[in-house]
Amino acid sequence: MHLMQLPREVLLGENLKGEAVNVAKRLGLGEKALVLYGPKTKEIAGKDIEKSLRESFDVSALVIREASMEEVEKTLTKIRDDNSDWLIAVGGGSIIDVAKLASFKAGVPFISFPTTASHDGIASANASIKDLGTKTSVKAVPPVAVIADVGVIKTAPYRYLAAGVGDMISNLTAVKDWQLAHRIKGEYYSEYAASLSLMSAKMVIKNADIIRLGNEESVRKVVKGLISCGVAMSIAGSSRPASGAEHLFSHALDAIAPKPALHGEQVGVGTIIMAYLHGLKWERIRETLKKVGAPTNAYELGIDPEYIIEALTIAHTIRPERYTILGKDGLTREAAEKAAKITGVI
Numbered sequence: 001m002h003l004m005q006l007p008r009e010v011l012l013g014e015n016l017k018g019e020a021v022n023v024a025k026r027l028g029l030g031e032k033a034l035v036l037y038g039p040k041t042k043e044i045a046g047k048d049i050e051k052s053l054r055e056s057f058d059v060s061a062l063v064i065r066e067a068s069m070e071e072v073e074k075t076l077t078k079i080r081d082d083n084s085d086w087l088i089a090v091g092g093g094s095i096i097d098v099a100k101l102a103s104f105k106a107g108v109p110f111i112s113f114p115t116t117a118s119h120d121g122i123a124s125a126n127a128s129i130k131d132l133g134t135k136t137s138v139k140a141v142p143p144v145a146v147i148a149d150v151g152v153i154k155t156a157p158y159r160y161l162a163a164g165v166g167d168m169i170s171n172l173t174a175v176k177d178w179q180l181a182h183r184i185k186g187e188y189y190s191e192y193a194a195s196l197s198l199m200s201a202k203m204v205i206k207n208a209d210i211i212r213l214g215n216e217e218s219v220r221k222v223v224k225g226l227i228s229c230g231v232a233m234s235i236a237g238s239s240r241p242a243s244g245a246e247h248l249f250s251h252a253l254d255a256i257a258p259k260p261a262l263h264g265e266q267v268g269v270g271t272i273i274m275a276y277l278h279g280l281k282w283e284r285i286r287e288t289l290k291k292v293g294a295p296t297n298a299y300e301l302g303i304d305p306e307y308i309i310e311a312l313t314i315a316h317t318i319r320p321e322r323y324t325i326l327g328k329d330g331l332t333r334e335a336a337e338k339a340a341k342i343t344g345v346i
């Protein structure tokens with residue numbers, strides 16, 4: 001059996017901080033709410049949401065600092081101690097992922113309230129959580145509702161929107177890797193999920209000039225694309241349609257680089273290199289990233305070229321069960337250096 005879980009409500013618009021109350025009432029989520037936010041997103045929207053919820057619900061709150069197993073455990077303890085009926089995650093990908101996994105483990109629903117359009121985990125059912133030093137993709141639950149407040153998301157530095165483009169363009173190589181795994185390893189492949197995922201990647205290529213304006217229309221376009229990627233992942237039952245070798249490269253950087261860049265920025269650069277390895281038109285990908293002002297090389301990522309090469313050589317070890325263009329043995333140092341140099345990444 002193939003179980004596809006999807007959000008029941010998606011709200012996209014302005015001034016939606018007070019809407020959590022109505023959504024929770026409509027969906028009958030229960031009396032006791034737990035708000036999760038980060039130190040910054042608490043100020044950006046978390047406190048206001050908490051305040052509006054207090055008028056109708058019994059509310060507690062918790063600050064989340066990273067997408068790690070420790071933070072998931074901390075959230076589970078809070079859910080048990082406070083008897084929470086539901087959660088709301090106010091923040092970037094890290095906070096939403098912690099909520100997703102805690103929600104799944106505790107069996108309570110959660111609402112996703114993204115404060116950035118920097119990643120496609122806004123509506124997906126899988127969580128990327130750091131466990132014992134490396135990121136693992138864990139099956140969880142999708143949010144019961146998504147509340148995307150364009151006004152809030154627009155206050156985030158433009159860099160985050162450009163990162164969202166990187167996370168969507170990565171679907172081009174992710175789908176290629178998935179097809180490869182299907183042909184070589186007989187892995188399950190969903191044509192529908194792959195097409196949906198590719199649609200978001202094509203949309204950002206086509207709309208790069210609009211997106212770079214960083215206005216309300218840009219935010220709406222990017223948010224819709226990111227939500228579609230999440231739906232594609234739900235249909236596939238894994239992050240396959242949106243995560244291939246370019247993601248393994250980014251996860252490797254997160255593990256070894258002293259100061260990693262944003263997820264979407266790293267996967268964007270990874271996509272240029274993996275597209276080259278796949279024999280795709282990598283220049284077109286670089287062009288789109290340049291157009292929207294996303295990083296296209298090590299310097300712009302603020303990461304030393306040495307870490308780029310190392311990440312490329314160890315990427316295949318991150319999730320060995322996820323077969324990609326990197327194969328079972330990965331890239332040699334020479335091949336990694338060559339690919340990075342040809343594509344102008346180093």
Ligand SMILES: NC(=O)C1=CN([C@@H]2O[C@H](COP(=O)(O)OP(=O)(O)OC[C@H]3O[C@@H](n4cnc5c(N)ncnc54)[C@H](OP(=O)(O)O)[C@@H]3O)[C@@H](O)[C@H]2O)C=CC1
Nearest residue numbers: 038039040041092093094115119120121124126128156263
């Ligand atoms: N599950 C999935 O399908 C997917 C998961 N991911 C995961 O998502 C994470 C990346 O998410 P990303 O959003 O890039 O990064 P983070 O969630 O780590 O957020 C980065 C920083 O941005 C801050 N921030 C959030 N909103 C705003 C805002 N409006 N204005 C200013 N600063 C803001 C955060 O504040 P604060 O410190 O308050 O949190 C944090 O300091 C990774 O862990 C990645 O693996 C990515 C794609 C898909």
Ligand SMILES: O=C(CO)COP(=O)(O)O
Nearest residue numbers: 120128137239242243247
């Ligand atoms: O980032 C993701 C998709 O964009 C999630 O993928 P992972 O399975 O690599 O964590």
Ligand SMILES: [Zn+2]
Nearest residue numbers: 120167247267
């Ligand atoms: Zn991603």
